[in-house]
Amino acid sequence: MPKNKTLRYLMFGSLYFTQGTILGYFASLNALYLLDHGLTLTDVGVFGAIALIPFIIKIFLGMLSDRVSLFGKGHRVPYIFIGLAVQFVLLVFVPFVNPRQYYWVFVAIAFLLQLGMALYDTCTDGLALDTAPEEEHGRIQAWMVGGRAVGTIVAASAVGLLADNVSWQAVFWTLAALTLLPLPFLIGVKEPEKVSSERFDWSAFKAFKKWQVNATGIAGLLIFLVIVGANQLVNPFLTEVFDISLSQAGMVTSLWGIGIVIGSIVGSGLIKKLGDRTATYVMLAMVALSLALLATLVTANLGLIMAIVLVVLYGVTYGAAQTITFALCMGVTDTRIAASMFAILMAFTNVGQGIGLAMGGALSDFAGFRWTFIAFAAVCVLVLPFLPAVFKKQEKSS
Numbered sequence: 001m002p003k004n005k006t007l008r009y010l011m012f013g014s015l016y017f018t019q020g021t022i023l024g025y026f027a028s029l030n031a032l033y034l035l036d037h038g039l040t041l042t043d044v045g046v047f048g049a050i051a052l053i054p055f056i057i058k059i060f061l062g063m064l065s066d067r068v069s070l071f072g073k074g075h076r077v078p079y080i081f082i083g084l085a086v087q088f089v090l091l092v093f094v095p096f097v098n099p100r101q102y103y104w105v106f107v108a109i110a111f112l113l114q115l116g117m118a119l120y121d122t123c124t125d126g127l128a129l130d131t132a133p134e135e136e137h138g139r140i141q142a143w144m145v146g147g148r149a150v151g152t153i154v155a156a157s158a159v160g161l162l163a164d165n166v167s168w169q170a171v172f173w174t175l176a177a178l179t180l181l182p183l184p185f186l187i188g189v190k191e192p193e194k195v196s197s198e199r200f201d202w203s204a205f206k207a208f209k210k211w212q213v214n215a216t217g218i219a220g221l222l223i224f225l226v227i228v229g230a231n232q233l234v235n236p237f238l239t240e241v242f243d244i245s246l247s248q249a250g251m252v253t254s255l256w257g258i259g260i261v262i263g264s265i266v267g268s269g270l271i272k273k274l275g276d277r278t279a280t281y282v283m284l285a286m287v288a289l290s291l292a293l294l295a296t297l298v299t300a301n302l303g304l305i306m307a308i309v310l311v312v313l314y315g316v317t318y319g320a321a322q323t324i325t326f327a328l329c330m331g332v333t334d335t336r337i338a339a340s341m342f343a344i345l346m347a348f349t350n351v352g353q354g355i356g357l358a359m360g361g362a363l364s365d366f367a368g369f370r371w372t373f374i375a376f377a378a379v380c381v382l383v384l385p386f387l388p389a390v391f392k393k394q395e396k397s398s
Helices: 005-028 030-036 041-051 058-067 077-096 103-131 134-165 168-179 202-209 211-231 234-242 246-297 303-331 335-367 369-390 392-397
Strands: none
Touching: 005 077, 005 103, 005 134, 005 168, 030 041, 030 168, 041 103, 058 077, 058 103, 058 335, 077 103, 077 168, 103 134, 103 335, 134 168, 134 246, 134 303, 202 211, 202 335, 211 246, 211 303, 211 335, 211 369, 234 246, 234 303, 234 369, 246 303, 246 369, 303 335, 335 369, 369 392
C-alpha cells in the first residue's frame, strides 16, 4: 500500500469515482438509451431489475475475496483489477449491440458489467477495512462517498452532453476511459500479508449474534430509509412548486451532488472533532433539520434560488449521513470476514432504501410532499434507541 496517505485516499476515491460514473449513467441515462432504441418502459424495468442482481449477490463475492488469495497476489487487488477489466471491455463492446434487436444479449452484458462493478466495489471496501486504522475510517469514507458523488455528477452532466451532441458510442467509450482512472494508483500496490488472526474463519459470522452489530445495521437501515426515500421526492416537489424543466432538474441534481461532496468532508470532520457518537447525533439533527426546512421554506414566494440552496444543504447532510454511517459499519466489522460482513451491513442499508422509496411514494400521494418530508424527519428519532448499543464498545473502553 502507498505509504503516502493522500495517494491511498486518491486510490480509494478514484475507485468509487469510476463506480459513480456507472451508477450515474444507469440512474439518469440508461432508460433514455433504451427508449431511444424503441424499447418500452416494461423492458426498461425488467432490465433494471436484472442488472441489480449482482449487488444482491455481492455478499458471496465478498466471501470469495475473504477466503481466496488470487494467484497468491492478495485477497483484494487482483479482484479489483478483474472487476475493472470486465467493466472496461464491456463498455467498449456494448455500443455494437443493438438493445432492440438483441435485448437479452444487452441485458446479459449489463448484468456482467454490474457484476464486475460489484466485485471491485466489495473488494475496495475489504481493502479499506484491511489497511485503514480505525482513526482513518471517517476520512476514508469521505473520499469514497465524495468520489462516487463526483462520478455521478460527471455522468449526469458531461456524459449527458455527449449523448445529446456526439453519440451514444461516445458515452460508453468515455465511461470506459474513466474506468481506467484508478489504474495509476493500483499498479504496484502490494497488499499486506494477512496474519493468522485475520484469515477467513466461518466462526467470525457469529458476530451477527451480537446486538451491537445488528443495532448498527438497523441504524443504517433507518438512516438510509430517510435520506434515500426523501431524496427521490426533491425534483418532483420542485416541479410541483416551480414547474422546473428537465434541464433545470439536471442542474439541481448536479448541485445536490456537489453538496454530497461537501457533506462527505463535513462528516469526516465531525468524526475527527467530536468522535463517532457525538458526530452521529449531530448528523441526525442535521438530516431532520434539512428536511424540515425543505418542507417549510420551499415556496413560490421565497423563490427557486432559496429552494436550490436548501437542496444543496440537504445534499450536504446526505453526504455526511453516508460517510458517518459507513464509518460506523467499518467500526463493527470483523477483519476475518471484512468484505463479507461489510457487504451484509450494506444490505441493511439497501433494505432501508427500498422501504424509503416505497414509503416516500405512498406518503406523498396520500399527504403531499411537505408532510412526507416532515414524516421522514420524524423517523430520525427512531434511530436514537439503537445508538447506545452501537456505541457500547466505545462506552466500555472510556
